[in-house]
Every structure is written in structure tokens, then in C-alpha cells.
Amino acid sequence: MWRKSFPILLVGILTLPLCDAVADESQSPLERSKPLAQEFMKTLMKELSVAISQGGxxxxxxxxxxxxxxxxxDFREKHEDILRVRRITLKTRNPELHTPTEEQRKWLEGMEQNWKEKPSPEPDVIESATMTTVLFPIAIQKSLCLMCHGDPETFxxxxxxxxxxxxxxxxxxxYEMGDFxxxxxxxxxxxxx
Ligand code: HEC
Known part of the structure; x- marks a missing residue:
């Protein structure tokens, strides 16, 4: 009996990951963004550490x-429904690419105001007529960040x-440690x- 059902079981197990991939499309933008944000931060940190150890x-x-x-x-190419991936801030290093939209600026100002008393590291969502923006707050949590964003006197x-x-x-x-x-x-x- 089990011999007969074995192939069915096997097919079931093999198709599981596929089903996952399909289900992925129906997840909310927030859920779909989480692994991408993780990958982004991980890749950037890795490349940054390597580059600093090699060339300061x-x-x-x-x-x-x-x-x-x-x-x-890469993210835009892999996901047709992603319009843009970028980092935004109130104090830009690269204003051409990282200046927030009006709505995003208001969101950043709200975060900045509350950050000292009540930092909220959880992702948030802004809905507009044409797009859903998922925002992952970034804080200065590593001394590495201060090497290039800290007190210029130390540079x-x-x-x-x-x-x-x-x-x-x-x-x-x-910026100082812990800043938004x-x-x-x-x-x-x-x-x-
Ligand atoms: C080696 C120097 C260096 C280090 C270390 C560094 N950054 Fe940056 N950071 C930059 C540069 C250069 C840019 C502009 C990148 C661009 O032109 O797209 C930037 C841009 C940014 C931006 C985008 C907004 C803007 O100002 O244009 C954020 C957010 C940011 N950095 C956060 C961090 C955090 C958090 C850390 C620590 C984990 C960190 N950085 C470490 C050099 C650095």
C-alpha cells in the first residue's frame, strides 16, 4: 500500500517550494519587502566592511x-511590480537619489521627533493612489557608520x-550612536x- 502512495508523497514534497513561490505573489507588499530589506542591509554591510578593511x-x-x-x-529587475528601491533621509549625502517625496519627508520628520523617547524600528507603510511604500527605519547602531557619518573632525x-x-x-x-x-x-x- 505505502509503495503506491510513495510517489504521490514525493511529488507533494517536491512541489511544496513551488507553491510557496506562487503564494508569495499574493502576500502584502509589507511581507514581500521584509526579506528584500534584510538582503539589502546584509549585502551592503558585507561589502562595506570588506571595502573598509581593504582601503579604509x-x-x-x-x-x-x-x-x-x-x-x-537587482530588486527592480527581479520584481516587476517594484517601482523603486532606495534609502531616504532628512540629511542627504546623495540628494539626487535620496531626497524624500513630500509624504515621505513628513513621515521622516515624525520619526525623527519621536526617536529619542520612543524609537520605533518596525517597518511602516504609506499608501498613495498609485503605490504602496514600505519603509524600514535605519538608525546609527554601529560604530562603523560613524566612520563616515559621525563628527567630521574625526575624519x-x-x-x-x-x-x-x-x-x-x-x-x-x-550623527551620534543611536540617532535616527x-x-x-x-x-x-x-x-x-
Ligand atoms: C565608507 C563610508 C560609509 C560608511 C562606513 C557608511 N556610509 Fe552611509 N553612505 C556613505 C555614502 C558614500 C553614501 C552615499 C551613497 C550614494 O551615493 O548612493 C551613504 C549613504 C547613506 C544613506 C542614504 C541617504 C543619503 O544620505 O544619501 C544612509 C541611510 C546611510 N548611508 C546609512 C548608513 C549607516 C546606517 C551606516 C552604518 C551601518 C553607514 N551608512 C555607513 C558612506 C558610508
């Missing part, structure tokens, strides 16, 4: 720019130079668009 913070400046742009594009002249060349309008310094820095945002097309 000044040498890692360009890597940081390239890696984040690459991961953002080497090499790092200062590199920042001046690549980011003449840099506002993203002066911004958010990783994933913008999803609305299903009926």
Missing part, C-alpha cells in the same frame, strides 16, 4: 555608492577630500495600475 573609509566611499545602486536595480583628510569630490552637498555627518538616520524604502506598484 575613504576607499570605501565609491563602493558604498555602487553596491547600493546595484542591489536596488582623515583623505576621507574629507573624497567626500568633497563625490558629495559636495553632503549633509549626512554629525532615515529609511530604506521599497515602492510597489498598486495591483490595479
Amino acid at each position: 573609509p575613504a576607499g570605501a566611499i565609491e563602493v558604498c555608492k555602487e553596491v547600493s545602486a546595484q542591489v536596488e536595480n 582623515s583628510s583623505e576621507l574629507k577630500e573624497s567626500l568633497a569630490v563625490h558629495y559636495p552637498k553632503d549633509k549626512a555627518t554629525g 538616520r532615515g529609511a530604506l524604502t521599497i515602492e510597489w506598484k498598486k495591483a490595479n495600475e
Whole structure:
């Protein structure tokens, strides 16, 4: 008897991961964003640490720019309904790419105001007519971040130079441990668009 049902059981087990992938599409933008946000942060941290250990913070400046742009594009290519993946902040280093929309700015200001008393690291969602934006708050939690976003007095002249060349309008310094820095945002097309 069990011999007969064995192949059916096997097919059942083998198709399980496939069903998961299909079910994925029906998950909410928030649920779909969570593993992407994790992957983004993990990749960036890894590449950043490697680049710093090889060339110091000044040498890692360009890597940081390239890696984040690459991961953002990868996600867009893999998911047709993702409009944009990027990091936003009130104090930009790269204003061309990371200036928030009006709605996102209000959200960031609200977070910033409450952060000291009640930091809320949980992701949030902004719904608009055309898209759903999932926002993952980013804080300065590692001393590594301060190497390039802390007090400029502590920066080497090499790092200062590199920042001046690549980011003449840099506002993203002066942060302290625990500060609210911004958010990783994933913008999803609305299903009926
Ligand atoms: C090696 C220097 C370096 C380190 C270390 C570093 N950053 Fe950055 N950070 C940059 C650069 C360069 C950019 C601009 C990237 C671009 O042009 O897309 C940036 C951009 C950002 C942005 C996007 C908003 C903006 O200002 O343009 C956020 C958010 C951010 N960093 C957070 C962090 C956090 C959190 C850490 C610690 C985990 C960290 N950074 C560590 C160099 C660094």
C-alpha cells in the first residue's frame, strides 16, 4: 500500500517550494519587502566592511555608492511590480537619489521627533493612489557608520577630500550612536495600475 502512495508523497514534497513561490505573489507588499530589506542591509554591510578593511573609509566611499545602486536595480529587475528601491533621509549625502517625496519627508520628520523617547524600528507603510511604500527605519547602531557619518573632525583628510569630490552637498555627518538616520524604502506598484 505505502509503495503506491510513495510517489504521490514525493511529488507533494517536491512541489511544496513551488507553491510557496506562487503564494508569495499574493502576500502584502509589507511581507514581500521584509526579506528584500534584510538582503539589502546584509549585502551592503558585507561589502562595506570588506571595502573598509581593504582601503579604509575613504576607499570605501565609491563602493558604498555602487553596491547600493546595484542591489536596488537587482530588486527592480527581479520584481516587476517594484517601482523603486532606495534609502531616504532628512540629511542627504546623495540628494539626487535620496531626497524624500513630500509624504515621505513628513513621515521622516515624525520619526525623527519621536526617536529619542520612543524609537520605533518596525517597518511602516504609506499608501498613495498609485503605490504602496514600505519603509524600514535605519538608525546609527554601529560604530562603523560613524566612520563616515559621525563628527567630521574625526575624519582623515583623505576621507574629507573624497567626500568633497563625490558629495559636495553632503549633509549626512554629525550623527551620534543611536540617532535616527532615515529609511530604506521599497515602492510597489498598486495591483490595479
Ligand atoms: C565608507 C563610508 C560609509 C560608511 C562606513 C557608511 N556610509 Fe552611509 N553612505 C556613505 C555614502 C558614500 C553614501 C552615499 C551613497 C550614494 O551615493 O548612493 C551613504 C549613504 C547613506 C544613506 C542614504 C541617504 C543619503 O544620505 O544619501 C544612509 C541611510 C546611510 N548611508 C546609512 C548608513 C549607516 C546606517 C551606516 C552604518 C551601518 C553607514 N551608512 C555607513 C558612506 C558610508
